[in-house]
Amino acid sequence: MSTVAIAPESALMPKRHYANVRHSVASWLLTTDHKRIAILYLVSITLFFAVGGFFAMMVRLELLTPKGDLLDGDTYNKMFTLHGIIMIFFFLIPSIPAVLGNFLIPLMVGAKDLAFPKINLFSWYLYIIAGVVAVTALVKGGVDTGWTFYTPYSSTYAKTEVFLAVSAAFVAGFSSILTGLNFIVTIHKMRAPGLTWFRLPLFVWAHYATSLIQILGTPIIAITLVLVAVERIWGKGIFDPSLGGDPVLFQHMFWFYSHPAVYIMILPGMGVISEVITCFSRKRIFGYEFIAFSSLAIAIVGFLVWGHHMFVSTQSTYAGMVFSFLSFLVAVPSAIKVFNWTATLYKGEITFEAPMLYAFGFIGLFTIGGLTGLFLAAMATDIHFHDTYFVVAHFHYVMVGGMVMGFLCGIHYWWPKMTGRMYPPLLASIAAALVFVGFNCTFFPQFVLGYLGMPRRYHEYAQEFQVLNVMSTAGASILGLGYFIPGVYFIWSLFWGPVAGPNPWHAKGLEWQTTSPPPTFNFEEDRPIVVEEAYAYSIEGAESVS
Amino acid sequence: MSHSSDSLVAHHFEDIEQQNESAVLGMWLFLAQEIMFFGGLFAVYLVYRYKYPEAWAAGSTDLDIVLGTVNTVVLLVSSLTMAMAVWSAQTGRQKGLVRYLLATLVLGSTFLVIKAFEYYAKFVHHHVPGASFSFHSEHFPNADEGHVQLFYCLYFIMTGMHALHMVIGAGLLIWLITLALKGKFGPDRFMKVELTGFYWHFVDIVWVFLFPLLYLINRHH
Numbered sequence: 031m032s033t034v035a036i037a038p039e040s041a042l043m044p045k046r047h048y049a050n051v052r053h054s055v056a057s058w059l060l061t062t063d064h065k066r067i068a069i070l071y072l073v074s075i076t077l078f079f080a081v082g083g084f085f086a087m088m089v090r091l092e093l094l095t096p097k098g099d100l101l102d103g104d105t106y107n108k109m110f111t112l113h114g115i116i117m118i119f120f121f122l123i124p125s126i127p128a129v130l131g132n133f134l135i136p137l138m139v140g141a142k143d144l145a146f147p148k149i150n151l152f153s154w155y156l157y158i159i160a161g162v163v164a165v166t167a168l169v170k171g172g173v174d175t176g177w178t179f180y181t182p183y184s185s186t187y188a189k190t191e192v193f194l195a196v197s198a199a200f201v202a203g204f205s206s207i208l209t210g211l212n213f214i215v216t217i218h219k220m221r222a223p224g225l226t227w228f229r230l231p232l233f234v235w236a237h238y239a240t241s242l243i244q245i246l247g248t249p250i251i252a253i254t255l256v257l258v259a260v261e262r263i264w265g266k267g268i269f270d271p272s273l274g275g276d277p278v279l280f281q282h283m284f285w286f287y288s289h290p291a292v293y294i295m296i297l298p299g300m301g302v303i304s305e306v307i308t309c310f311s312r313k314r315i316f317g318y319e320f321i322a323f324s325s326l327a328i329a330i331v332g333f334l335v336w337g338h339h340m341f342v343s344t345q346s347t348y349a350g351m352v353f354s355f356l357s358f359l360v361a362v363p364s365a366i367k368v369f370n371w372t373a374t375l376y377k378g379e380i381t382f383e384a385p386m387l388y389a390f391g392f393i394g395l396f397t398i399g400g401l402t403g404l405f406l407a408a409m410a411t412d413i414h415f416h417d418t419y420f421v422v423a424h425f426h427y428v429m430v431g432g433m434v435m436g437f438l439c440g441i442h443y444w445w446p447k448m449t450g451r452m453y454p455p456l457l458a459s460i461a462a463a464l465v466f467v468g469f470n471c472t473f474f475p476q477f478v479l480g481y482l483g484m485p486r487r488y489h490e491y492a493q494e495f496q497v498l499n500v501m502s503t504a505g506a507s508i509l510g511l512g513y514f515i516p517g518v519y520f521i522w523s524l525f526w527g528p529v530a531g532p533n534p535w536h537a538k539g540l541e542w543q544t545t546s547p548p549p550t551f552n553f554e555e556d557r558p559i560v561v562e563e564a565y566a567y568s569i570e571g572a573e574s575v576s
Numbered sequence: 577m578s579h580s581s582d583s584l585v586a587h588h589f590e591d592i593e594q595q596n597e598s599a600v601l602g603m604w605l606f607l608a609q610e611i612m613f614f615g616g617l618f619a620v621y622l623v624y625r626y627k628y629p630e631a632w633a634a635g636s637t638d639l640d641i642v643l644g645t646v647n648t649v650v651l652l653v654s655s656l657t658m659a660m661a662v663w664s665a666q667t668g669r670q671k672g673l674v675r676y677l678l679a680t681l682v683l684g685s686t687f688l689v690i691k692a693f694e695y696y697a698k699f700v701h702h703h704v705p706g707a708s709f710s711f712h713s714e715h716f717p718n719a720d721e722g723h724v725q726l727f728y729c730l731y732f733i734m735t736g737m738h739a740l741h742m743v744i745g746a747g748l749l750i751w752l753i754t755l756a757l758k759g760k761f762g763p764d765r766f767m768k769v770e771l772t773g774f775y776w777h778f779v780d781i782v783w784v785f786l787f788p789l790l791y792l793i794n795r796h797h
Contacts, residue, residue, distance in 0.1 A: 143588035145598040211605045219598045220589075245605055249613035253737075257620070260733060266705040267729055268620060273705075273722040279623055283616060557590070 041531030043450050047547040062147035063550055068133035069448070070154050071124060076517075078120040078161065085113035087510065090472075090503040096496050098489040106489035107174035108190070114177030115195060119202045120161055122433055123291065126298035127244075128157070128209055130440045131237045133448060135213055137541035138231050140222025140558045142551040145215040153208035160202035167194035176487065178288070181269040181280040185261040193262050196255045203248045203255075206294070210244030213237050222540070224560035231539050231564040232321050236301025239325035243290045243297075243332065251287035254280065278343055285336035293332040295429055296396070297325055299436025300367055303389050306443050307371050309537040310386040311378025314565045317370040324363035331360050341412045350409050357407035364400050368393060383535070384458035388439030391466045395431025399424060402477065417487075420480025426473045438465065438516065445520065446534045450546045451527030453519045461519075464512035471505025539564050584765050596767055603771045607778050610741075614782055617734050621789065624726055631723030634716035635731065636793035638703070640694055644791040647690050648783065654683035655780045662773045665756075665766035673769070674756045680776065681749040684742055691739055698728070705729045731790055738786060741779045748772045 048065045051057075058066055088109045092100045101109065132150065136143050144150050167173055173195040175184040184192050217238050221230070258280070261267025269275045308315045315321065337345055337353030345353075371393055380386070402424040405411045415421060442462075446452055475498040480486075484495045491499070533542040540560065544553050589595040625632045661676035702710045711724045752772055755761065761769055 141588065145588075146602060147586075147588065207609050211602055211609070214605055215598050215602045218601060219594055245609050246612050249609050250616045253613050253616035256737075257733065260729075264706055264729075266709070266725060268726070268733070270726075273726045273729070274624075274628060274720065275726055276623070276627075279620065283620070286616075551587070 041529045043529050044545040044547070044549065046549060047450065047545065048550045049449075049547055051550055060151070062143070062151050064132050064136050064144045064147065064150060065448075065548065065550075065552075067150050067154050068129050071128040071132060071157070074154075074158065074161065075121050075124055075129065078116055079513075081165075082113055082116035082121055083510065083513070085109045085116065087506070089113060090506045092489050093491070093499045094503045096491050096493050101489060103489050104174060107176075107487070108172035110487060111173050111176050111195075112168060115173065115199065116164065117429075118177055118291075118295070119199050120157075120164065122295040122429060123202070123206055124157060124209070125295075125433065125437045126302060126440060127206075127213070127237060127240055127294075128154075130233075130302065130437075130444060131213060131240075131298060132209070134444065134541055135216055135234060135237060136220070137447075137544065137548060137552055138234050138539060138564075139217060139220055140225060140540050140553070140560065141216060141220040142553075144212045145220060146212050149208050150212055153205040153212075156201055156205035156208070160198045160200075160205065163194055163201065164198035167191040167198060170194065178284060179255070179258060179280075180284075181258065181261075181277040182271060185258050185267060185269050185280075193259055196259050196262075200252055200255045200259075203252045206244050207248045210241030210248075213241040214245070222557050222560050225540075228319065228322070229560055229563045230322075231301075232304035232315065232318070232325075233298075233301035235322040236297045236304070236325045239329040240294050240297045242326075242329050243294050247287045247290040247294070247333070250283060251291075254283040254287070257283075278340070278345075281340055281343055282336065285339045286333075289336040289339065290329070290332045292425075292428065293328055295433050296436075297328060299392065299396075299433045299439075300325065302436045302440035302443070303371060303392050304367075305537075305539070306385045306389040306439055307374050308565045308567060309443070309535050310381050310383060310389070311375050312567045313374055313378040314563075314567055315370070316373035316376075317366070318563070318565070320366050321370050324366045327363040328360060331356060331363070335360060335407075338407050338412070341409050342416050347409075354407055354409050358404065361400060361404060361407075368397055368400075382459070383442075384453075384455060384462050385439050385443035387459055387462040387466075388435050388442060391462065391469075392432060392435040392439060395427050395435060395466075395469065399427030399429075399431055402427065415480055417485055418480035419476040419484050419486055422486050423473045423476035423480060426476075431469055431473070435465070435469075438462070441516075441520075443535070444541075445523070446530030447541060447546045447548070449524055449527070450530055451523045452530045452534065453516075453523040453527055457515065457519050461512050461515040464508055464515065466512075468505050468508030468510070468512045472502050472509050473505070475499070475501045475505070538562075538566050592764075599767050599771060603774050607774065610778060614734075614737070617730070617737065618785070618789075621730050621734065624723075624730065625793075628720070628723040628726065630716055631719040632727055633794035634711070634713040634719035635724045635727030636791060637715060637795065638711075638713065639731070639791050640697065641791055641795070643690055643694050644787055647687050648787050650683050650687050650690070651780045651783050654680050654687070655777055657683060658773050658776045661752075662766065662770050665761045665769040666763060668763045670756070670759060670761075673761060674753060677749055677753045677756060677769075681746060681753065684746050684749065684776075688739060688742055688746070691735065695732075698732075703728055705732070734786055734790070738779065738782055741782070745772070745776050745779055748775065 048063055049069070058070065061067060088101065089106070092098065092106055092109070098106065132144070170191050173190045173192055175188050175190070175192055179192065179196060217234055257268045261269060266273060267275065269277050269280045271277060304315060304321055335353055335357045337349055338357045341350050402420070406415055406421060406424060442453070442458060479495055479498050482495065484491055530546050532544065532546050540558055543558060585592050585595055589598070657676045657679040661673055661680060664672035664676055698704055702708050705725045705728050709725050711721050713719055749772070752769055755768065
């Protein structure tokens, strides 16, 4: 076993790089450099993660005891609603694409910037406008519909700030669409000479698939939210049962986007894992084409499974059977990825740096999240599990165990590229372990709670559920600590971290061939010319898997 | 022109072809997004039309078919003038470009004015959904008033969304006209005109679907 050398003492920071060419606040707020915009996103989504995390903390604190003694029912409803809206629309959806995708895709394809730099900046402003509207909704008293905005409660009966919350999600959606549009055009038209489709890093493939969903799915939620907003303003509208309108139609429209949206929230994480696993196994990825096309398969089949959210919403049994079958089908490309990552590890020279720990965490937790999804995709078991903590646990295993792990994995892996500096490796590994342990303590008990029949979205519960709820809340505090520590050492590293050098992990891929941090136009000389695939790792004594 | 062809290429593109191809692909993706946006509305329309065919026929028969037809012709002609504007830009006909852009703007505005008169008539006849809505049809006595109101909800939202896109298109045309008057377009740079053309044709095509779906149900009564 060899260890990857970290930060040779002699490494020097480049004198001029993207982050220090100009220093004024305006030079950041009016930048069209994809790397600076990525940093703007990083700061803003981290703030929203903290806000969403605060609401999660309130939920967990309330559930420490069976009685509703911390929050009343209405406030509790607002807490989980705001937690959902902020985490989904303002953290998970932009997380990896808008931060890492923005920073890395032009570097990975050997371009100077994304195809439309001004639109890229514009989409950050849309995100911020949406964020301001969401915070306004929050300050004016919050929302209590759940993040799903189900009608007719949201359109007719809710007395809370539904209009503002819906508008925030609407605007955030266009930010997401424009990011996806920029990525697809960049990947199609701006690849460096020699960078064929099958030499692209799988991170890029994952973002291509994600972008397709963003462009084709998000408009549906946009128009659906317009319909809800119109109904609230007019008092009469499309989903109004008094006119013969069908509230379940809203659920179809909502999930037509929101189910694919969970793939917006997981595919980029899978892209990160493909990069990190290969780097720290020093091996070519196993089954490149399968991983690449499985991303597209997930994106496409993902559009056809929305009805599995509606097995108990008056949907016909036959429609339910089709949706159930198609949902099982999504498990195939997902499993292909997991198998290929583990096959990549086989006979690799594995080292255990912090990003790799997160990658291991991702594979394990995503697998549990995915497999428990099958219980929910099967109609018979779903009737038992529907609206219980089992669903909450499943969703968080995929979204937090998957995507948040993937995000932290990617941030730890590319942090030296983004900032030119390293973080303390031991502390980072301890934090990764805390996140893993805290996460499982928080959410595994919720599978059991759901199995035992505890419904979600109530601020009170029966006495017999308390032990598991206390475990969950205790786990959440460990998880919170695990998230807090990286925040501290990343800020420390910005000022005092050891200089990383261009390629501290000895990784392949174009982004490692330029300085850390990269110059404004990414590569010092002319465009790089690509002569090999992204995973040309080779280790002594290992058999080639190609 | 004082500009050399190199200065037309933004810093992050290799050459003008790459820049133009990117712009065109970007516009197509934007239009794909637009298709899904309107597609959601059309899906809702289909669900309710299938559920309440009588009310849909009743509501449709009450729309002003003359104004609707005139507007269809106005929009189709505006697509022609837009196409001529793109051609003028490509072939360096500066005066023609300004004239055709102006003609497109005038036709687009005509459409919006006629649409406003139609909306006004609906308002006068209490056909705007809400508390004061009332509807009675001689041809379709079985049409439920609530269901017809649903039809009118969709009528206003679908044509309203379309009109909003027309207003944005008109704004783009005004912007193009000011640029054209400054001589900013020519055979080597006409992308802004061409892409606005894409958008304008798309908005017209949406109307080509809206018109029969909203105005032409069961007209033989």
